[in-house]
Amino acid sequence: MEKDKTDMAQQTIHVALGTRSYDIRIRRGLVNDLGVELTRLRRTGKVGVITDRHLAGHYLKPVMRVLKAAGFTVTPIILPPGEQTKTLRSIAKVMDALVDARFERSSTLLALGGGVVGDLTGFAAAIYQRGIPFVQVPTSLVAQVDSSVGGKTGVDHPKGKNLIGAFNQPKAVLIDPATLHTLPPREWVAGLAEVIKYGVIADAPFFEYLEQHMARILTLDDVVVAHIVRRSCEIKAEVVSEDEREADRRRILNFGHTIGHALESLGGYKGLIHGEAVAVGMVYEADLARHLGYCGQEVVDRLRRLVEASGLPARMPDVTFQDLWSAMQQDKKVSAGTVYCVVPESIGAVRVVALPQQETRAWFATVRRREPRVRSAVAGRRRVR
Numbered sequence: 472m473e474k475d476k477t478d479m480a481q482q483t484i485h486v487a488l489g490t491r492s493y494d495i496r497i498r499r500g501l502v503n504d505l506g507v508e509l510t511r512l513r514r515t516g517k518v519g520v521i522t523d524r525h526l527a528g529h530y531l532k533p534v535m536r537v538l539k540a541a542g543f544t545v546t547p548i549i550l551p552p553g554e555q556t557k558t559l560r561s562i563a564k565v566m567d568a569l570v571d572a573r574f575e576r577s578s579t580l581l582a583l584g585g586g587v588v589g590d591l592t593g594f595a596a597a598i599y600q601r602g603i604p605f606v607q608v609p610t611s612l613v614a615q616v617d618s619s620v621g622g623k624t625g626v627d628h629p630k631g632k633n634l635i636g637a638f639n640q641p642k643a644v645l646i647d648p649a650t651l652h653t654l655p656p657r658e659w660v661a662g663l664a665e666v667i668k669y670g671v672i673a674d675a676p677f678f679e680y681l682e683q684h685m686a687r688i689l690t691l692d693d694v695v696v697a698h699i700v701r702r703s704c705e706i707k708a709e710v711v712s713e714d715e716r717e718a719d720r721r722r723i724l725n726f727g728h729t730i731g732h733a734l735e736s737l738g739g740y741k742g743l744i745h746g747e748a749v750a751v752g753m754v755y756e757a758d759l760a761r762h763l764g765y766c767g768q769e770v771v772d773r774l775r776r777l778v779e780a781s782g783l784p785a786r787m788p789d790v791t792f793q794d795l796w797s798a799m800q801q802d803k804k805v806s807a808g809t810v811y812c813v814v815p816e817s818i819g820a821v822r823v824v825a826l827p828q829q830e831t832r833a834w835f836a837t838v839r840r841r842e843p844r845v846r847s848a849v850a851g852r853r854r855v856r
């Protein structure tokens with residue numbers, strides 16, 4: 472832990488992808504040095520800062536000031552906040568703004584925001600003039616530990632999450648953990664779901680660390696936050712470097728997302744937010760794994776306890792098996808009509824398995840017998856810390 476104190480000055484994690492390699496740089500106050508950082512990346516000329524209204528209120532003015540001071544011509548593009556913005560319609564608006572401001576192939580897009588802004592900006596960068604460079608400046612916990620790294624970019628379709636997109640790696644990921652201090656509590660807690668995910672899929676000692684430090688995590692303790700952001704980025708960078716396009720190992724990063732994405736789309740993207748849906752997804756995918764014989768009850772119990780301790784939801788909302796199964800059919804891991812799912816074998820080890828429909832239906836019936844229905848949770852919930 473003491474190491475983290477001394478390391479807080481600057482962390483650099485390399486994402487090794489040949490000609491598409493890049494660094495993740497983590498430093499408090501980095502958001503005030505974006506002019507220097509972009510210059511270091513040899514960017515010049517026009518920069519489109521894509522952000523949302525919440526972030527604009529907090530950071531746009533100072534970011535524009537430092538970019539202009541470094542000689543860049545800056546065009547801000549401000550979108551409405553939230554998952555409902557992650558659409559092709561928003562992409563069209565961004566395209567219009569880039570054309571109007573005469574962006575060129577040598578121009579740069581900068582994603583200043585959470586996962587919605589990051590996914591959308593990366594996709595816009597992939598398709599504008601068939602591809603321009605972009606840089607991730609993630610400001611939410613989900614974005615700092617997960618979405619800004621790895622090059623999955625895109626938007627949602629009403630029938631399924633992230634169904635439209637491209638693999639497109641950023642030129643750099645510039646993380647300023649200090650920005651997490653303005654993140655609303657519900658969003659902070661949601662980010663913990665992806666952090667817990669890394670423990671389950673790849674790092675049992677990290678899972679144990681989260682169990683031991685959850686109280687400190689929830690106070691936004693700087694040292695603990697620095698550790699969870701860095702360790703999450705290390706795991707993601709390592710997995711992505713091994714399997715950029717999700718041919719095999721990268722599929723483990725989807726733990727919790729087969730059910731999670733289904734719940735998000737069933738809620739019309741205005742119910743459970745991404746991290747919350749992933750939290751519920753992880754607990755129930757683990758429970759399904761236990762039912763199918765892949766892991767013991769102790770794995771489910773430990774995971775549910777940690778999810779609950781972090782303040783995340785851990786109960787299946789009021790959905791029918793038919794609706795859930797049909798939404799799960801939209802998952803990108805579906806192949807020849809078979810739904811594949813990441814299941815834990817123990818804390819720290821997972822595998823990808825085909826879900827048998829009849830057995831999954833039987834498991835869902837046991838969930839319904841065991842648990843009272845959580846009315847309308849799929850349509851959203853509010854919490855305060």
Ligand SMILES: NC(=O)c1ccc[n+]([C@@H]2O[C@H](COP(=O)([O-])OP(=O)(O)OC[C@H]3O[C@@H](n4cnc5c(N)ncnc54)[C@H](O)[C@@H]3O)[C@@H](O)[C@H]2O)c1
Binds near residue numbers: 652
């Ligand atoms: N590409 C990937 O690998 C990947 C990984 C995980 C999640 N995702 C995607 O990311 C999205 C979820 O990301 P998210 O949870 O960041 O949601 P988000 O982008 O909607 O941000 C959450 C909310 O927090 C606000 N916010 C963000 N940072 C803030 C800050 N520092 N101060 C104040 N307010 C701040 C935003 O304005 C927004 O209202 C989903 O669409 C999900 O599919 C993608």
Ligand SMILES: O=C(O)C(=O)C[C@@H](O)[C@H](O)[C@H](O)COP(=O)(O)O
Binds near residue numbers: 633665717724728803
């Ligand atoms: O980077 C990955 O790979 C992931 O699966 C990370 C997930 O947390 C993330 O939500 C991702 O966007 C889901 O990918 P998808 O391909 O299932 O849409």
Ligand SMILES: [Zn+2]
Binds near residue numbers: 617665728745749
């Ligand atoms: Zn996710």
